[in-house]
Amino acid sequence: MQEGNFMDLVYRMHREMVDNRILLVYEGEVNQDITKAFTTMTQRNLEEDVETSLPIKKRVYHVMVECLQNIGKHSDNLHSGEPEVPGSGIFLVSRSDAGFHVVTGNPIANTRKAEVAEMLDKVNGMNEEEIKAYYKQKIVESRISEKGGAGLGFIDIVKKTGNKIEYHFERINDATSFFIMKTLIS
């Protein structure tokens, strides 16, 4: 990229971030250190925010950890679609009048798309009572997987935020798609 274009890109990124009230954006490998650094940083920033209630602050923290650990544990290689640990992706936290948004994007194998969509559609289709009952059923039934997850992340996000998880798959190639999910904490 030409030097002038790059300078311009940096300025445009700055403008985009300010205009869209983006608090944090990261693209790259998501390991445990990154997870801890981002959540600790956000927690400190939110501590100074007197207008946001404690439950909202804790939910933002909670959703951030689940989303970051999802990228770290469940991403696939961008080109081959083979599992890749720690995974890489984009991670973004922003604010709007509606609340806080936590958005992630990471490559997953096309063969896993249906399974992920099914899990999300299922929890998105539940009301408050149903999601609570489903959580209680799943926490008893679940076993910690080889990847170290309990399979409760999506359920817990919907249960805690009371909002549906928006998601989208963008095709990359025959093997992979870019999986984007967006959570609102309000």
Next chain:
Amino acid sequence: MEVLKIEATDETPAVLLDPVNNVLEFSGKSLPEDVTTFYSPILEWLGAYSAEPRAKTTAHFKLVYFNTASSKLILDILFELEKIQESGTEILIKWYYEEEDEDMKEAGEEYSELIEVPFELAVLD
């Protein structure tokens, strides 16, 4: 039985399992990358303790945050504690939450519905 003491880190809780002074306590936050490795020694300790518990056991949970993988292991701990009363001795779970933290309070209520053990909720100082 020996005392099991684990210092808190920025991703794991402080754990004190001290049968001599009758203190079982978990405090802080829990989001380790590998929950199984962290919680295995704790579950083994509780398994041995529940086989020969003191006459009265109180377990204190003063957690401020835990991720979903940890939530499963906390349930496993509660199941181990539930076994204590099978040997005919008393057990009480005390679950603490920050006053405004309705989610942590709700988590305690949900756990209390999953086990059949005397369960008290209390506001964390």
